[in-house]
Amino acid sequence: MNNFYALIMAGGGGTRLWPLSRKTRPKQMLSLVEEQRTMFQVSVERLSPLMEPDYIFVVTGREHVERLSQSVPQVPVENFIVEPFGQDSGPAAALGTLHIQHRDPDAVIAVLTADHHIADQPKFRRVLSAAGELASREYIVTLGISPSFPSTGFGYIKRGEELAQIDGFQTYHSAGFTEKPDPDTAVQFLTTGLYSWNSGMFIWKAYQVLSEFARQQPTMYALLEEIKRAIGSDSYRETLDRLWPSMKKLSIDYAVMEGAKDVAVIPVDIGWSDVGSWATLFEVLAGDLNGNVSRGRGQEHIKIDTRETLVVSNRMVVTIGIEDIVIVDTDDVLLVCHRDRSQDVRQVVGKLKESGDEIHL
Amino acid sequence: MNNFYALIMAGGGGTRLWPLSRKTRPKQMLSLVEEQRTMFQVSVERLSPLMEPDYIFVVTGREHVERLSQSVPQVPVENFIVEPFGQDSGPAAALGTLHIQHRDPDAVIAVLTADHHIADQPKFRRVLSAAGELASREYIVTLGISPSFPSTGFGYIKRGEELAQIDGFQTYHSAGFTEKPDPDTAVQFLTTGLYSWNSGMFIWKAYQVLSEFARQQPTMYALLEEIKRAIGSDSYRETLDRLWPSMKKLSIDYAVMEGAKDVAVIPVDIGWSDVGSWATLFEVLAGDLNGNVSRGRGQEHIKIDTRETLVVSNRMVVTIGIEDIVIVDTDDVLLVCHRDRSQDVRQVVGKLKESGDEIHL
Numbered sequence: 191m192n193n194f195y196a197l198i199m200a201g202g203g204g205t206r207l208w209p210l211s212r213k214t215r216p217k218q219m220l221s222l223v224e225e226q227r228t229m230f231q232v233s234v235e236r237l238s239p240l241m242e243p244d245y246i247f248v249v250t251g252r253e254h255v256e257r258l259s260q261s262v263p264q265v266p267v268e269n270f271i272v273e274p275f276g277q278d279s280g281p282a283a284a285l286g287t288l289h290i291q292h293r294d295p296d297a298v299i300a301v302l303t304a305d306h307h308i309a310d311q312p313k314f315r316r317v318l319s320a321a322g323e324l325a326s327r328e329y330i331v332t333l334g335i336s337p338s339f340p341s342t343g344f345g346y347i348k349r350g351e352e353l354a355q356i357d358g359f360q361t362y363h364s365a366g367f368t369e370k371p372d373p374d375t376a377v378q379f380l381t382t383g384l385y386s387w388n389s390g391m392f393i394w395k396a397y398q399v400l401s402e403f404a405r406q407q408p409t410m411y412a413l414l415e416e417i418k419r420a421i422g423s424d425s426y427r428e429t430l431d432r433l434w435p436s437m438k439k440l441s442i443d444y445a446v447m448e449g450a451k452d453v454a455v456i457p458v459d460i461g462w463s464d465v466g467s468w469a470t471l472f473e474v475l476a477g478d479l480n481g482n483v484s485r486g487r488g489q490e491h492i493k494i495d496t497r498e499t500l501v502v503s504n505r506m507v508v509t510i511g512i513e514d515i516v517i518v519d520t521d522d523v524l525l526v527c528h529r530d531r532s533q534d535v536r537q538v539v540g541k542l543k544e545s546g547d548e549i550h551l
Numbered sequence: 552m553n554n555f556y557a558l559i560m561a562g563g564g565g566t567r568l569w570p571l572s573r574k575t576r577p578k579q580m581l582s583l584v585e586e587q588r589t590m591f592q593v594s595v596e597r598l599s600p601l602m603e604p605d606y607i608f609v610v611t612g613r614e615h616v617e618r619l620s621q622s623v624p625q626v627p628v629e630n631f632i633v634e635p636f637g638q639d640s641g642p643a644a645a646l647g648t649l650h651i652q653h654r655d656p657d658a659v660i661a662v663l664t665a666d667h668h669i670a671d672q673p674k675f676r677r678v679l680s681a682a683g684e685l686a687s688r689e690y691i692v693t694l695g696i697s698p699s700f701p702s703t704g705f706g707y708i709k710r711g712e713e714l715a716q717i718d719g720f721q722t723y724h725s726a727g728f729t730e731k732p733d734p735d736t737a738v739q740f741l742t743t744g745l746y747s748w749n750s751g752m753f754i755w756k757a758y759q760v761l762s763e764f765a766r767q768q769p770t771m772y773a774l775l776e777e778i779k780r781a782i783g784s785d786s787y788r789e790t791l792d793r794l795w796p797s798m799k800k801l802s803i804d805y806a807v808m809e810g811a812k813d814v815a816v817i818p819v820d821i822g823w824s825d826v827g828s829w830a831t832l833f834e835v836l837a838g839d840l841n842g843n844v845s846r847g848r849g850q851e852h853i854k855i856d857t858r859e860t861l862v863v864s865n866r867m868v869v870t871i872g873i874e875d876i877v878i879v880d881t882d883d884v885l886l887v888c889h890r891d892r893s894q895d896v897r898q899v900v901g902k903l904k905e906s907g908d909e910i911h912l
Contacts, residue, residue, distance in 0.1 A: 519880075526873060531856070532871075537855060
């Protein structure tokens, strides 16, 4: 399949792994799961047996593009598509799709994330391949993650009637997307066995998703059309900068997926994690005999009676008599947090935003 | 009493408050109990209503003398007596005593520590005064701290027959010093009501304690005599450096106190603490409503569900969902320790010594 492209969405500036992730150093730039490679590098490299680097496109912010492109020299710099500023995933995915379509009007595109962990990479590539095949048959495909617990932190996709089986993967019509559920609903979802987590990974034909934009988001589509005409011309940058502020800030789910026709889902278990909190990162990493994990350059962790403790630091850390603690030690902020409370890092980030503390954000 | 002098023993390089206290920055140089003044400055200044700064002498190591003397400009620089290197408290106290005796053959000297906390300073000065009076009557006086719990970390002094009551303080003959007891013995000591902690504070007439050296430590005394003759001469430094290595490394307790005649004890409760561990420091400091204490320059401690936690840091520290934790954040080492385990810091220091890690000691 030589019309199969990847579009890696690397614009995010999430702060859920604060204080390590910052506005200027988002999660995809961190080397956490692997010590030598950033999550973005891993996201690019795990595609390599599936497609040539030349087929990998990246959407990101102007402030990140240089660092990201230098970190994956195998990907041509012209494959980096710049958003003038973040407008959520809808406009970003559409912009990337336009560029790939400009190169290949027949393109099938896998829209992927830059900061998620996938343990089973061979299976991930196989299911992507199957999804590409299904997308060629004019389905907008979503990868549905088999839920391992009744999470209230993800949206869900319900499977409908069976579609083809491709390369061992059973595919389904989508019976609809749902928002993040309350705890009871999440338990029901798991019980039925019909729901998957919405991973944010979609596989579509360029023209098909753009016609969904035309149908569901006509105002946005008009702007996209104007941008599309400017691609490759001298006026591209000026056109983009002028029109971008008028884009509606919408997630791709809201913008088109929830209302799209011919949506399919492939439920799959690929050891996926969004690494959405320190506790989630902790689960992904292999600990020592006492469940301790240490990360960092030149890090020395001296442990006395220490269990289930995550240390992220670039210097000597001594822990004595502690358990279930996350320690994140950055240049200007130190976080010491109970493992079960790592979601509350958001509260702190919220307070810093309120108080206008840009230095620590 | 215009022959009453203080001799502050400021040579120690203890690492019990590691990683904040280091070889090059011993405990007496830290500002922990008070945020603006070091423990050494406090030790000097709490004497001021009792004696002129000119009557305060300090024994310390060559590497510390400049910094210490600059921190208490009111004390004449010539009152700083340098040990070439540490030989424990016996030789240091004897050397200081020689110098004070050189200035005032009739001197009564209060030998004091530089890194202990005393909550009730007026009472401390009153008991020192009383002890000076008793020392004038030819007793070698020890201040005995009324024990608040059966500590196994201190030596004890047993009181014997009653001596005079001076200024409201009942004084006693000493019935002997004991080493650090085992837990059962410590409980027995408390039950009898006859034992006090050995605070390391002694009050003596110069000539009287020097005759104890002459009687109990004749070899050391011969060296002391030779050093004494050189005081004030050009050959002093050379003489001291030459003889000092031959001094026996002995605590003052071993050297003379345990075998001395006419030892008296004044049991007293002055809110004394040796600040011998992070937990002990914690007890001395006043916490917020949740028992949290923060220390450090420009420190900002953001607390979510945090209780009984001590933070020593010069930057932003965020704690979430933790209790009874000590966090000590220095330039090159971070310590996170359960409050009840702060004694185990010694283990770490021991390991660093074994591995020859001078950088972190």
